[in-house]
Amino acid sequence: MSEATALSSPDHAVNMPAHVDHSHLVVVDLPLTSDWYQKVMGLSVLEKSASGHTLGTGGRPLLTLTTDGNAVRASRRTPGLFHNAFLVPTRRELSRWLAHAAHSVVRLTGASDHLVSEAIYLDDPEGNGIEVYRDRKREEWNYLADGMVEMATLPLDLQKLYDEAPKDNWTGLPEDSAMGHIHLQVTDIPQADAFFRDVLGLDLMARYPGASFFASGKYHHHIGANVWNSRGAPKREAHMTGLSDYTIRFSDADRLEKAVAKLDELEIATTRNGAGISLIDPWGIGLKLSA
Template identity: 60%
Template sequence: MPDATLPFALTRPAHVSQAHLVVSDLDMVSAFYRSMIGLGTLDKSESGEVLGIDGVPLLSLTTRGDAVRAPRTAAGLFHTAFLVPDRTALAAWLAHYSQAGLRLEGASDHLVSEALYLSDPEGNGIEIYRDRQPEEWTTFTDGTVEMATHRLDLQALYDSAARKPWTGMQSGTAVGHIHLQVGDLPAAEAFYRDVLGLKVMARYSGASFFGAGGYHHHVAANIWNSRGAPLRSEAMTGLADYTLHFNDKAALDQAVDALDRLEIVTSRTEAGLRFRDPSGIGLTLTM
């Protein structure tokens, strides 16, 4: 049975557990994720830092001497999406961010969720969102879900926030999904669907959304800025890799079998099975 204490997204056969960014200014970016996003430091070294909630790692930051700033058109990260437990937590975060005098880049009601958009100091996209309950979603007979982009009433959300001091991101916050920029959308769709076993849950013009176990999306991919982008270089700032955690061994075994069958180069590390997707974005499978 799924763990009722976990958000629906994390109880599915697979889900994204953490992201890893290469940054130019480690101290500045880390300070932003701690003070503005509300993550805590779990581990730290001269060249890196691991941030998370309740001892659970959600984001790794590293720096490297040969890193070059990724152009806006490069394959890589569109945004890392932090899933908060409920609308109360979303309102609390919005109040904190607004009272710091900072402005959002967007705010949307996606029918399945309510989302706030911003970027870190080096331009890495961030989404802070809360899910509506799955029974509130419109699910079609083929298993896909209705998603849209409607205006979110920010003032109403802000006004609903409790008037109490900010103490950091609420317990239970997780990485709900990751949204990628890719060079070739059909290639990304074939990979995430046919190799990793995720279902196409929705499509927008230039974007596909993939989920496991009926979730609206754990991974998304778009070509809005990156159509035709070459393979991502390791010596770029931005998304180095992310982790897809499997709760279902059969689903993991099927993915590994598909990787082997297609002769995709993989390496086994302490973290899990590592390889690159068709856009050159690093990916690690764990269980």
């Protein structure tokens, strides 16, 4: 277990002062897309209705799929999802998923060594981006003098990873998998810095050309925001396919209330829902905050 990032570890992405734990996609073909997430991604259906399925692992919901007869297909430039990132606990489990994907003839869109993590990329049947990744141990990360973490995009040796896969049957994502982070398409990076850092209180952990990465607890990133396809694009509209909303969960109510106070200062409308709030972010993406 020396390489494991177990859910119980204090360094795990979900055990930080704030983390992303759920994503909600609007899709055109609900049965096909849900079946794909079950067979290819290894998620289990936790709740099902005529208009939506909630899927997860270990009894924890990670992804909700709903369908809307009025949904308009979002363009590649539309603000919204770049990818949902499913975090598996070990390199061994990443290799196990890769072998499953290869045997299932799943088309991959990329694979990278980010120094802090190793990641494999693909799209679901409706073009929503997905990352499957494992974190390196925190002591292997390199923090810079300004507090940011060193990240890069280097080639990942998929053949070597595949060769390390256990020769057993794949039975789905392990129960201690999680939604490690979410990567968004936005229209302006300074605006993203102001929203995620100054309003929501996340730390700016890394920059790429055209992208910023935010987190709490010195994690490499819980939220990525880029303008690679969407710079200057119009805001997302209601009833579009793709990312409807996602959830950021805070470890305590005080952090949540500080974020709410900042939202109120900026006159960003919020709706109270029990212990949490809902809002539409500056790019038209739904966001839920809870403690």
